[in-house]
Amino acid sequence: MTLHLKKAELHCHIEGATPPELALRQARKYGVDTSAIIRDKAYVWDDFTSFLKCYDSVASLFRTEGDYALLAEAYLSELAEAGTIYSEIIVSPDHGNTVGLGADAYIEGLAAGMDAAKAKTGIESRMLITGIRHLGPEAVIRTAEYAARLRHPLVTGFNLAGEERMHSVAEFSRAFDIVRDADLGLTIHAGELSGAFSVRDALDHVRPTRISHGVRAIEDEDLVKRLADEGVVLEVCPGSNVSLQVFPDFASHPLKALYTAGVRVTLNSDDPPFFHTSLAQEYDIASTVMGFEDSEINGMTRTAIEAAFVDEATRQRLF
Ligand code: ES4
Ligand code: ZN
Numbered sequence: 001m002t003l004h005l006k007k008a009e010l011h012c013h014i015e016g017a018t019p020p021e022l023a024l025r026q027a028r029k030y031g032v033d034t035s036a037i038i039r040d041k042a043y044v045w046d047d048f049t050s051f052l053k054c055y056d057s058v059a060s061l062f063r064t065e066g067d068y069a070l071l072a073e074a075y076l077s078e079l080a081e082a083g084t085i086y087s088e089i090i091v092s093p094d095h096g097n098t099v100g101l102g103a104d105a106y107i108e109g110l111a112a113g114m115d116a117a118k119a120k121t122g123i124e125s126r127m128l129i130t131g132i133r134h135l136g137p138e139a140v141i142r143t144a145e146y147a148a149r150l151r152h153p154l155v156t157g158f159n160l161a162g163e164e165r166m167h168s169v170a171e172f173s174r175a176f177d178i179v180r181d182a183d184l185g186l187t188i189h190a191g192e193l194s195g196a197f198s199v200r201d202a203l204d205h206v207r208p209t210r211i212s213h214g215v216r217a218i219e220d221e222d223l224v225k226r227l228a229d230e231g232v233v234l235e236v237c238p239g240s241n242v243s244l245q246v247f248p249d250f251a252s253h254p255l256k257a258l259y260t261a262g263v264r265v266t267l268n269s270d271d272p273p274f275f276h277t278s279l280a281q282e283y284d285i286a287s288t289v290m291g292f293e294d295s296e297i298n299g300m301t302r303t304a305i306e307a308a309f310v311d312e313a314t315r316q317r318l319f
Contacts (some may be wrong), residue, residue: 001081001284001287001288002280002283002284002286002287002294002297003082003083003280004083005083005283005297005298005301006080006083006084006085006298006301007079007083007084007085007264007279007280007283007301008075008084008086008087008266008301008304008305008308008318009079009084009086009087009088009265009267009268009269009279009304010088010187010210010233010235010266010268010304010307010308011088011090011187011212011235011237011268011269011270012075012087012088012089012090012268012269012270012271012272012279013055013089013090013092013130013161013270013271014068014071014072014075014089014090014091015029015055015058015059015062015071015092015105016055016058016270016271016272016273016274017075017089017097017199017271017272017273018058018061018062018071018273019074019273020038020041020042020043020177020273020285021041021074022070022071022074023037023038023043023058023061024038024041026061026067027061027253028097030061030063030313032060032061034057036057036164037048037054037057037058042273042276042278043273043274045274046289047244047246048163048193049163051244051271051274052134052162052163053272056098057097059092059095060095060098060099060122062095062099062101062150063099063100063101064101064105064109065101065105065106065108065109065112066109067109068096068101068110068113068160069108069109069110069112069113070113071109071110072089072111072112072113072114072117072125073112073113073114073116073117073120074113074240075089076089076113076114076117076118076121076123076125077117077121077123078111078278079118079123079124079279080117080120080121080122081121082278082279082280083280084121084123084279085122085123085124085318086124086125086304086305086308086310087123087125087126088125088126088127088128088156088157088308088309089110089114089125089126089127089128090127090128090130090159091106091107091110091127091128091129091130091155092109092129092130092132092161092221093106093129093143093146093147094131094135094139094143096134103146107127107150107152107155108305109302110127110186111127111152112156114127114154123256124317124318125154125308126154126155126157126308126309126310127152127154127156127197127307128155128156128157128158128159128185128187129143129146129147129150129155129157129158129159129160129184130143130157130158130159130160130161131143131144131158131159131160131162131172132139132161132162133160133161133162133163133164133166133167133172133189134162134163134166134167135162136167137167137171137172137174139200140160140172140175141174141175141178143175143301144158144175144176144178144179144202145176145178147167147182147184148178148179148180148181148182148184148190148310149182151182155184156184156185156309156310157159157184157185157186157187157188157309158176158179158184158185158186159187159189159212160172160175160188160189160206161189161212162189163193164169164189164190164193164194164198165194167203168201169188169190169198169201169202169205170201170205172188172205172206173205174175176188176205176206176207176208180207184211184309185209185212185309186206186207186208186209187208187209187210187211187212187235188206188208188210188211188212189212189213190211190212190213190214191211191213191214191215191216191217192212192213192214192215192216192241192244192246193244193246194216195216195219195220196216196217196218196219196223198216199211199214199216199217199223199224199227200220200223203226203230203232208232209232209233209307210232210233210234210235210307211227211232211233211235212235213235213236213237213241213252214227214232214234214235214236215236215241215246215247215254215255215258216246217228217234217258217263218254218257218258224258224261224263225261225262227258227263228261228262228263228264228281231264232263232264232265233265233266233303233304233306233307234258234263234264234265234266234280235266235268236255236257236265236266236267236268237257237268237269237270237275237282238250238253238267238282238285238286238290239269239272239275239276239277239281239282239285240269240270240271240275240277241253243274243276243277245277250285250289250290251289253290255286255290256290256291256292259292259296259300264303264306265300265303266281266300266301266303266304266307267282267283267286267297267300267301268282268303269281270283283297286300300317305318
């Protein structure tokens with residue numbers, strides 16, 4: 001078991017961290033019927049498309065700054081209890097806009113929850129603003145422009161999430177140029193629902209220091225070598241991958257093969273209750289199912305701190 005190990009994560013979508021019990025409480029607060037999205041205290045979806053729909057429904061249950069503060073504080077406090085010292089949450093101002101809360105209040109609510117969790121437990125955290133790929137390049141440019149002008153101390157990076165099978169990476173290079181010029185850290189979902197070409201495109205058109213998932217790079221030996229040579233860090237989410245049937249089971253998951261090939265990998269939870277996982281469980285699976293030694297798991301945590309989008313003084317404190 002890995003409860004005694006220090007942990008860090010770089011990849012968790014904050015609305016996707018909502019425990020079903022909290023979603024039910026929020027639904028009661030706003031008088032929303034959740035029978036289509038929650039059954040037996042579990043989220044209902046059966047493929048990536050219906051997962052995204054379910055995710056959006058859960059997000060629509062958070063409507064005020066206070067709602068988002070509660071969500072961030074609850075999630076980060078639970079992480080801290082499992083030995084986590086650092087977490088990067090993926091946040092989506094587009095979801096804040098959809099419920100009429102607005103992007104600024106959305107960010108401020110989350111920041112208040114992050115501050116409260118830090119005061120209570122010491123856990124350090126940052127936000128990465130995400131563009132949503134299936135909303136199209138123009139919408140993502142608008143989100144990138146928002147991220148670039150925000151200059152909030154807890155917002156330190158930009159991601160691109162959503163339906164990877166829509167649009168080409170090249171169509172988003174302008175959005176990434178905007179956030180790169182604002183000195184935000186860059187990462188992008190690639191090599192999860194689409195194959196190795198998607199990871200290659202991400203490297204060529206975005207030049208990120210990290211890739212969200214990236215695991216299907218395993219389909220191309222030369223690409224695996226390129227990732228290792230260039231030191232690109234993969235935010236690997238094994239439980240998510242198995243849940244979404246990217247790989248049939250943990251035994252066929254490529255985490256170990258990527259690690260052995262010298263790729264810098266980290267452990268992450270993605271949307272934990274949707275995928276019946278938690279960061280602690282990802283660590284446990286790496287240990288008990290994938291056969292990583294504690295020293296190797298500590299190495300992955302160290303890689304996460306090395307690749308974290310934080311200032312150098314904070315990074316040194318985390319080591
Ligand atoms: C995602 Cl848009 C979005 N939300 C949550 N999880 C995701 N994974 C990929 N895209
Ligand atoms: Zn993700």
